[in-house]
Amino acid sequence: MLIEFTKMHGLGNDFMVIDLVTQRLDLTKDLVQLLGDRHLGIGFDQLLVVEPPMRPDVDFSYRIFNADGSEVEQCGNGARCFARFVQARKLSFKQRLRVETASGIISLTTDRYGWVEVDMGKPKFEPSEIPFTPRATTKIQNAYHLDVNGTPVQLYVANMGNPHAVIKVDNVLDADVEPWAKPSNRIPPFPTASMSALCK
Secondary structure, eight states: OOOOEEEEEETTEEEEEEEOSSSOOOOOHHHHHHHHOTTTSOOOSEEEEEEOOSSTTOSEEEEEEETTSOEESOOHHHHHHHHHHHHHTTSOOOSEEEEEETTEEEEEEEOTTSOEEEEOOOOBOSGGGTTOOOTTOEEETTEEEEEETTEEEEEEEEESSSEEEEOOOSOTTTOOOGGGOOTTOBOTTSTTOBHHHHOO
């Protein structure tokens, strides 16, 4: 099996990008896991897939897979790479693209210097839209206070197509978020995401 792909990164997130407009590939969970393996495969944070549009008012479909094979709804860093990839591969010469994702349609605009702006729509803040179930937490001035493995944490929640937990720190260079960001650290108020995804 021969697959043409491109490795890209956006703000430190690295991606494998595949054009499935001009080539065909049956993407199974096992195959995504193999490709995502940094020792036996290509290795990536996420696999970005460019597909033909499923509806007439968009230019492309955009699918995103984590290295564990799970499909996710959105990635802003990946979306900018998506736009650059589409132009570099000459799949489109448009400066503004409408792209369909699992979380809805997003707009990607490339300026004359090659910078890509992503309009991901309005953020959602209601707990049911994150999803976030703030049981056994308190909310003070829009911040939620909860206990993570014995450590008190104050955070803000939002959904930009994928769930985010924002933790305010005094200094981003020496903030100790590692204990909260372990991949195995599933936090009960976030039923579908781990803190590793939320702290990035």
